[in-house]
Amino acid sequence: MKNTATIGFIGAGNMASAIISGLINTGFSADNIKVSDTNEALLSLRKQTFNLEAFTDNLALARCCDVVVLAVKPQVLASVCRSLQTSLNTNTLIISIAAGIHAHDIDRWLGGKKAIVRTMPNTPALLNQGVTGMFANNLVSDAQKQLATNILGCVGQTLWVAEEAMLDAVTALSGSGPAYFFLMIESMSKAGVALGLDKKTAQMLSVKTALGASMMADASDESPKELRANVTSPNGTTQAAIESFQDQNFDIVVAHAMRAAFDRAGQLATELSDSD
Numbered sequence: 001m002k003n004t005a006t007i008g009f010i011g012a013g014n015m016a017s018a019i020i021s022g023l024i025n026t027g028f029s030a031d032n033i034k035v036s037d038t039n040e041a042l043l044s045l046r047k048q049t050f051n052l053e054a055f056t057d058n059l060a061l062a063r064c065c066d067v068v069v070l071a072v073k074p075q076v077l078a079s080v081c082r083s084l085q086t087s088l089n090t091n092t093l094i095i096s097i098a099a100g101i102h103a104h105d106i107d108r109w110l111g112g113k114k115a116i117v118r119t120m121p122n123t124p125a126l127l128n129q130g131v132t133g134m135f136a137n138n139l140v141s142d143a144q145k146q147l148a149t150n151i152l153g154c155v156g157q158t159l160w161v162a163e164e165a166m167l168d169a170v171t172a173l174s175g176s177g178p179a180y181f182f183l184m185i186e187s188m189s190k191a192g193v194a195l196g197l198d199k200k201t202a203q204m205l206s207v208k209t210a211l212g213a214s215m216m217a218d219a220s221d222e223s224p225k226e227l228r229a230n231v232t233s234p235n236g237t238t239q240a241a242i243e244s245f246q247d248q249n250f251d252i253v254v255a256h257a258m259r260a261a262f263d264r265a266g267q268l269a270t271e272l273s274d275s276d
Contacts, residue, residue: 006065030052074272095148097120100265103116122175125155185203192205228242
């Protein structure tokens with residue numbers, strides 16, 4: 001994929017590394033990708049791995065980039081943004097992958113009137129199997145939206161939401177979602193050990209079953225409900241297990257957990273914002 005824009009990453013952590021790797025693997029020139037970080041050892045690693053121009057000064061990076069990807073921890077995003085106010089070019093596109101920070105707060109910290117795309121990627125992006133929810137403020141052009149799609153699309157699928165509040169729902173479902181499946185795998189593995197399997201075998205069976213089921217759901221035209229019915233024989237072993245789940249209100253347990261994640265996402269946005 002041809003890239004004529006210069007993309008700079010402020011923060012050289014795992015997610016930034018995954019996106020950089022995805023960009024290069026899909027044909028973006030490493031010459032047009034820059035990275036900065038205060039951790040010089042990490043910065044050196046990224047420089048060696050990807051053969052990128054690296055900066056310890058965020059301002060110097062921002063001055064030479066058409067796109068700045070904010071890939072720092074949410075707790076330090078405000079100070080990073082404020083420091084960039086006088087260094088951004090007029091038409092710079094800002095992409096934030098920091099969880100929980102509203103676009104209007106980022107814009108305010110940057111001095112206002114900035115084109116901002118707020119995103120919510122998830123950790124399977126590290127394997128190019130992620131899904132990223134995206135929201136653009138009204139200063140983002142169609143061309144910039146396409147560029148943002150190309151950048152995040154290098155590590156998986158992307159989807160745009162019309163209302164920023166929907167990113168909290170994306171967070172509750174796909175952002176936090178990998179942990180839900182890890183918990184299910186963990187619980188199934190423990191149950192397998194309790195039934196007599198050794199730990200290694202139980203974990204392998206749990207992981208591979210989860211992987212296979214996900215692949216089937218992704219490849220099939222049938223709904224998850226239909227797929228479940230297909231493997232649930234009347235009065236069989238699967239039906240016994242499903243009925244046990246349902247007797248314990250499995251749907252309600254999942255709904256309550258996701259509501260808790262959704263509510264916490266809103267709380268974090270308030271906590272991480274400031275009042276000035």
